[in-house]
Every structure is written in structure tokens, then in C-alpha cells.
Amino acid sequence: MEWPGLYNYWIVIFLMMAGLYVVMARANLIKKMVGLSVFQASVFIFYLTMGKVAGGTAPIVIPGNPVYSNPLPHVLILTAIVVGVATLAMGLALIVRINEAYGTIEEDEIDAQEHDS
Amino acid sequence: MIAAHLPALQIVVPLVSAPLCVLLVKARLAYALALVVCWVAFAISVLLLGQVLDSGVISYRLGGWAPPWGIEYRIDPVNAYVLLIVAAIGALVITYAKPSVAREVGSGREALFYTSYLLCLTGLLGVTITGDAFNIFVFLEISSLSSYVLISLGQDRRALTASFRYLIFGTIGATFFLIGVGLLYQATGTLNIADMANRVAPIEGSRTVQAAFAFMAVGLAVKAALFPLHAWLPNAYAYAPSVVTAFLAATATKVSIYVLIRTYFTIFGHDFSFEVMTLGPVLMVLAIAAMLIGSTISIFQDDVKRLLAYSSVAQIGYMVLGLSFDTVLGVTGGMLHLFNHALMKGGLFLALGCVFYRTGSVNIEAMKGLGHRMPWTMAAIVAGGLSLIGVPLTVGFISKWYLLLAAIDSGMWWISIFILMASLLAIIYVWRLVEAAYLSPSPENAPAGEAPLIMLIPTWVLVLANFYFGVDTRVSVGVATRAAEFLLGAGS
Numbered sequence: 001m002e003w004p005g006l007y008n009y010w011i012v013i014f015l016m017m018a019g020l021y022v023v024m025a026r027a028n029l030i031k032k033m034v035g036l037s038v039f040q041a042s043v044f045i046f047y048l049t050m051g052k053v054a055g056g057t058a059p060i061v062i063p064g065n066p067v068y069s070n071p072l073p074h075v076l077i078l079t080a081i082v083v084g085v086a087t088l089a090m091g092l093a094l095i096v097r098i099n100e101a102y103g104t105i106e107e108d109e110i111d112a113q114e115h116d117s
Numbered sequence: 118m119i120a121a122h123l124p125a126l127q128i129v130v131p132l133v134s135a136p137l138c139v140l141l142v143k144a145r146l147a148y149a150l151a152l153v154v155c156w157v158a159f160a161i162s163v164l165l166l167g168q169v170l171d172s173g174v175i176s177y178r179l180g181g182w183a184p185p186w187g188i189e190y191r192i193d194p195v196n197a198y199v200l201l202i203v204a205a206i207g208a209l210v211i212t213y214a215k216p217s218v219a220r221e222v223g224s225g226r227e228a229l230f231y232t233s234y235l236l237c238l239t240g241l242l243g244v245t246i247t248g249d250a251f252n253i254f255v256f257l258e259i260s261s262l263s264s265y266v267l268i269s270l271g272q273d274r275r276a277l278t279a280s281f282r283y284l285i286f287g288t289i290g291a292t293f294f295l296i297g298v299g300l301l302y303q304a305t306g307t308l309n310i311a312d313m314a315n316r317v318a319p320i321e322g323s324r325t326v327q328a329a330f331a332f333m334a335v336g337l338a339v340k341a342a343l344f345p346l347h348a349w350l351p352n353a354y355a356y357a358p359s360v361v362t363a364f365l366a367a368t369a370t371k372v373s374i375y376v377l378i379r380t381y382f383t384i385f386g387h388d389f390s391f392e393v394m395t396l397g398p399v400l401m402v403l404a405i406a407a408m409l410i411g412s413t414i415s416i417f418q419d420d421v422k423r424l425l426a427y428s429s430v431a432q433i434g435y436m437v438l439g440l441s442f443d444t445v446l447g448v449t450g451g452m453l454h455l456f457n458h459a460l461m462k463g464g465l466f467l468a469l470g471c472v473f474y475r476t477g478s479v480n481i482e483a484m485k486g487l488g489h490r491m492p493w494t495m496a497a498i499v500a501g502g503l504s505l506i507g508v509p510l511t512v513g514f515i516s517k518w519y520l521l522l523a524a525i526d527s528g529m530w531w532i533s534i535f536i537l538m539a540s541l542l543a544i545i546y547v548w549r550l551v552e553a554a555y556l557s558p559s560p561e562n563a564p565a566g567e568a569p570l571i572m573l574i575p576t577w578v579l580v581l582a583n584f585y586f587g588v589d590t591r592v593s594v595g596v597a598t599r600a601a602e603f604l605l606g607a608g609s
Contacts, residue, residue, distance in 0.1 A: 023285060036288055043295055050303045073302070076251055080295060083258045087288050090265055094281045101274035110278055 008049040015042035027107040029098065033091045040084045047073040047080070120164070124177035124190040127161045127200070128243050130154055135235040144227035148215050151231040155208040155238065162197075162204035162242075169197040170596075176248070184248070185309035191248030195600040198452070199245045199375045202459050206367040207238045209463070213575040214360045216568075217470045221358040222270050230270060234364070236263035241372045250298045250384070251308045253376060254291060257340070260372070261287045264365055268357040279352035286339055286349040293336025294376075300329035301384070314384050321389050330394055333380050341373035343437055344407030347430045354426035359470030362422060366429055367463035371455050374436050378448075381440065382604040391443045400441035405535045407434030412542035416549070421472075421479045424546055425465055428505060431539060432458045435520060438532070442523045448601035449594070450519035456593055457504075457512035460586065464579035465501035468494050471568035471576060481549065486559025488551075493567055495554045497580045502547035504583040507540050511587040515594070 015038055022035025051073035059068040095105055102110050119126075134154040138147040168175060169192055177190040192200070211234065222230045240260025244253050265287070269280035302308055304325040305316040320326055335346075342350040350370075354362045381390040390396045411431030418424035436458070439451025469479050471494040476483050488495045504511035517536060524532040559565075567573065586593045 020289070023289070029281065032285060036285060039289070040292055043292055043299070046296065047299050050299065073299075076308075079251075079255055083255070083262075086262055087258070087284065090262055091281065091284050094265070094269060094277055094284065097269065098274075098277045098281060101277055114275060114278070 012042050012046045029095045029105040044077045047077040123161050123165055131158055131235045131239040135232045138228050138232040142228050147228040147231040151211050155211040159204040159208040162200040166197040166201050185307045185312035188252055189248040190246050194603045196245045198596050198600050202456055203241050203368045206463050209575045210364045213572050217360050217474055233263040233266040241368050244372050248310050249308050254295050257291050267361040268353050271356040271358050273356045276356035279356045283349040283353045290336045290339030293332045297329045297333030300325050337377045341370050344403055351423055351426040355420055355423040359473050363463055363466035366466050367459040387443055397441050397443055400437050404434040404438035408539040412539050416546045419481050439520055442527050445601045445605055446526050447523035449597045450523050452597040452600050453519055454516035457516045460579055460582050461501050461504045467576040468497040471572050474568050476564050481553050484553045485557040488555035490565040491567055497576050500580045506543045512583050515590055
């Protein structure tokens with residue numbers, strides 16, 4: 001196999017695993033959201049990568065007989081980015097409310113307060 | 118003219134009305150609009166089911182773009198049935214909502230509540246109606262994002278952490294689904310489900326397709342709260358406002374199960390899902406674990422909403438058990454339970470909403486003597502509980518009967534033992550409610566009196582539906598059988 005081969009996919013896998021790890025391993029809610037965003041971003045890169053056609057150019061009508069990259073994944077991922085932004089906004093808004101209600105955004109401290117009540 | 122555009126209207130009407138609710142500001146106006154829209158959506162779903170049963174599959178081209186390039190709304194006996202369930206519950210719950218929302222959500226936020234409710238309904242209907250895999254993801258996220266908002270409106274501060282946890286789980290689940298769709302697009306070059314199904318079959322051995330299957334199966338299992346991926350569900354149901362719990366319990370997980378069914382049987386086909394990927398035993402073990410563990414945990418809950426939430430985890434096990442047989446009888450049982458569980462849990466959570474409205478608590482302590490203080494509400498809870506156990510003449514009996522038949526038919530009679538054990542466990546947790554409500558004295562100065570009629574009537578409509586469809590099974594069993602035959606026929 002040619003090294004590094006389709007290295008984009010290695011980046012995708014690295015970001016995906018790093019993001020999931022942060023979501024699971026960090027107790028700070030903001031850090032969890034960061035991890036979640038990294039995880040989602042990895043999927044965006046995955047879609048963009050698969051739209052690429054070797055030697056292809058942007059899908060704009062130009063004279064000659066050019067090879068075009070596939071524009072559909074880009075359009076799809078535009079939608080997914082919007083969803084990602086909405087999720088991030090929603091998550092951060094909830095964190096603000098959690099901070100008001102508990103006075104902390106550390107998951108273990110929140111759990112301790114919930115078990116006391 | 119209008120009849121031809123019903124599939125689009127099913128989605129567009131609630132979607133466009135949602136922002137209108139924000140603009141109306143006043144709770145009364147927003148409620149009136151949401152009420153009308155939900156009943157219109159219900160009427161459309163009834164008409165669509167009629168059209169599908171009369172003339173077969175409806176394919177609607179959004180914007181006139183022909184599939185597989187354009188987005189197609191494709192309605193067959195399977196999703197027409199699920200659409201009807203979602204729209205019917207949506208309409209009944211919104212009818213009930215006004216007093217309960219006024220009490221639990223608080224003034225100033227009611228219009229926003231109805232907006233989120235309509236968006237959530239839009240998302241759930243959209244997931245069900247669409248024939249495009251990427252579109253499923255988009256609608257799934259519309260319904261999820263609005264349900265995070267709905268859950269976080271609960272009074273208890275734990276509603277916020279429950280909502281946050283659901284957000285993390287839900288996003289991971291939906292993103293897994295998205296990865297699966299991406300891999301499938303890579304392998305097949307299409308997003309249209311019907312087109313995808315044709316193109317997946319010749320490349321079954323491909324690692325890409327197998328990875329796509331794994332990602333989609335796990336992602337959807339999180340959304341459907343299939344054991345052991347159910348951790349988000351109990352708190353989300355327990356601390357959300359009563360109206361939201363009733364709505365989500367009766368629809369959201371059902372729609373995820375529906376997408377699971379679509380993925381297993383339509384996109385990948387049952388040969389691939391059950392023979393190449395050997396999904397059957399995996400689902401069976403998880404389903405039985407869900408039934409037994411979910412029921413056992415719910416026995417030890419003091420918060421009745423939490424008790425019923427764990428019971429939901431168990432009931433999702435029954436639905437998945439039906440699917441895992443991979444026979445027409447099994448899938449019929451699963452689909453039937455999908456419908457029946459919506460009736461039972463919808464009715465039960467609405468009745469609990471009445472209890473909360475009057476007493477301000479749904480703890481088992483607060484329910485002591487409630488049988489004498491709120492006789493109609495408590496009778497609804499007992500009737501729903503009987504259906505949950507699976508007593509004859511209720512819908513719970515019908516779906517369990519079909520699951521038993523499917524187990525015996527597949528030569529796995531020992532599974533019937535687990536079904537019976539889980540039903541016995543259900544007797545214990547329902548009995549705890551009965552004991553508290555009828556055999557314990559009321560605490561002193563306990564609030565008494567029934568909930569308003571506008572809340573009692575939708576509750577009783579759902580509870581009586583439990584008995585109606587438990588006796589007259591022609592409609593529910595007929596449609597479920599047709600759906601199951603369609604799914605397995607399409608796959609082979």
C-alpha cells in the first residue's frame with residue numbers, strides 16, 4: 001500500500017476517536033461539547049473527502065471536457081454543519097442553565113448534588 | 118388536487134405553523150393554532166393510510182424532481198401505519214396539554230413550548246414519511262433538538278442535566294447514523310432508500326457496506342433506547358413536563374424503531390441483516406435482557422414516572438424481540454406492540470399528568486389513597502397497567518400473544534418463558550401502584566378532586582382504545598400483518 005495513501009481517512013478516524021474520547025473522559029460539560037463538535041467535524045471531513053474525484057475540479061461549467069468533483073456531499077454536509085451549530089448552541093444554552101441551577105459545570109459535582117437531594 | 122399533495126402537506130403544515138406560534142406570543146392563541154394543526158396532521162395521516170391501503174405505495178416527488186436525484190416521500194403500508202400512530206398521539210396529547218402546560222411550564226414560555234412541540238411532531242412525521250436516507254438524518258435532528266428543549270422545560274433542575282445527557286447521547290447516535298449513510302453513499306452512489314436497496318444487494322460482501330450497517334444499527338439503537346444504550350431515557354422521561362413525557366414515550370422511540378426496521382429490512386434486506394450479519398441472536402439477547410432488567414429495575418422505583426420509564430425500556434425489548442425472529446409473525450408482533458405500547462404508555466403518562474396537576478407530585482408516597490381522591494384518573498392508571506401486564510381483552514395481551522406465537526412458530530418455545538417472566542415482573546410494579554392508591558389511607562390534608570375534563574377525556578380516549586383494540590383486532594392486526602408481509606416480501 002502506498003504511504004500515506006488516502007491520508008484524509010486517517011485524519012477522519014483520528015478526529016472521530018479523539019472527539020468520542022473527550023466526550024466520554026472529561027467531566028467538564030463545556031469540554032464534552034468541544035469533544036462532540038470535534039466528533040461531528042470528523043464526519044464533515046469524511047463526507048468532503050468522499051466527494052473528491054482524483055484530478056477533478058470544482059463543479060462549475062467551463063469550456064473543454066473537465067473532470068468534476070462530486071458536489072452532492074458538500075451540499076449534504078452544509079446541512080449537517082447547520083445541525084451541528086444548532087446542537088452546539090443548544091448544548092451551551094443548557095450548560096448556562098445548569099450552571100445557574102447547580103453552580104457548577106463539573107459532572108461529578110452535579111452528580112453529587114443530585115444524589116444528596 | 119389537494120389529495121395529490123397530501124404527503125407534502127403532512128410535513129409542511131406543522132413545520133410552517135411552528136414559527137407562527139412564536140409570533141402569536143399569547144399562550145391561548147398558540148395553543149389554538151397547535152391544536153388545529155395537530156388535528157389537521159392527524160386527518161392527513163388517516164387519508165394517506167386510506168390511499169395506501171386502496172391503491173398501493175405512494176411516491177411523492179418533492180419539488181417535481183424525479184427520484185433517485187430528488188427527495189422522494191414514499192408511503193407504503195409500513196410507514197402509513199407509523200404516521201397514523203404518531204399523528205394520533207400528537208393530536209390527543211395536544212388536546213390535553215393546555216392546563217398541564219400552564220401549570221408545569223409556566224407563563225411566558227407557553228408559546229415557545231407549542232413551537233417546540235410542533236417542530237418535534239414535524240421531525241417525527243418527517244423521519245417516517247421520507248424515502249431519502251439523508252433526509253431521515255435531518256428530520257431526526259429536528260425532532261431531537263426540539264425534544265431537548267421540551268425536556269429541559271421541566272420544573273425540576275434535574276430536567277436540565279437529563280436533557281443535556283440526552284443531547285450527548287442523541288447527537289452521537291444521529292452522527293453514527295450519518296456516518297452509516299455516508300458509507301452507503303460511497304458504496305452505492307445514491308441516497309434514495311428504494312434505489313439503495315437495489316444496489317446494496319450485489320455488493321453485500323463489501324466491507325464498506327458492512328461497516329455502514331454496523332454504524333446505522335448502533336446509532337439507531339441509541340435513539341431507540343435499546344438496552345444497554347438506554348441510559349438517557351429514564352431521567353429524560355422522569356423530569357420532562359408530563360405532556361412531553363406522554364408525547365415522547367408514545368412516539369419518539371417508536372419512530373426510531375421504525376427507522377431500525379427500515380434499515381434492517383428495506384435498505385439491507387433481511388438476507389443480509391439476518392444471515393450475513395447474524396443480527397437475529399444479537400437482537401434477541403439484547404431484547405430479552407431489556408425485558409427482564411428493565412422490568413426488574415422499575416419495581417424498585419419510587420418516582421412513578423421513572424418506574425414507567427424503565428418499563429418503557431422493557432417494552433422496547435418486546436418490540437425488538439418481535440423483529441429478531443425475522444418471520445412474518447414476529448415482525449407482526451413487533452409492529453403491533455409498537456402501536457399498542459403507544460396506546461398504553463400514552464394513556465398512562467397522561468393519567469400521571471392529571472395526578473401531577475392535582476397533587477404536584479408523582480411519587481408513590483403522594484399517590485396513597487388516590488383511588489378515593491381521584492377515582493377516574495386512578496381507574497385510568499389501573500386500566501393502562503392491566504394493558505401493560507397483558508391481561509386478556511387489552512392490547513397488551515394481543516401483542517404478547519403474537520410474540521408467543523412467533524416464538525413457538527420459530528421453534529424457540531423457551532423464549533415464551535422470558536415473556537411470561539417479564540409479564541410477572543410487570544404485575545409487581547403495577548400492583549405497587551394499586552396498593553398505594555387503593556389500600557393505603559390518604560395522608561392528611563391531601564389535595565382531592567379530579568383533573569379538568571379537557572385532561573381526563575384524552576386520557577380516557579387512549580385508555581379505552583387499549584380495550585377497543587384489545588377486542589376488535591381486525592384493524593390493528595390487519596394493518597400490522599400487511600406491513601410485515603410488505604417488509605419481508607420486499608426483502609426476499
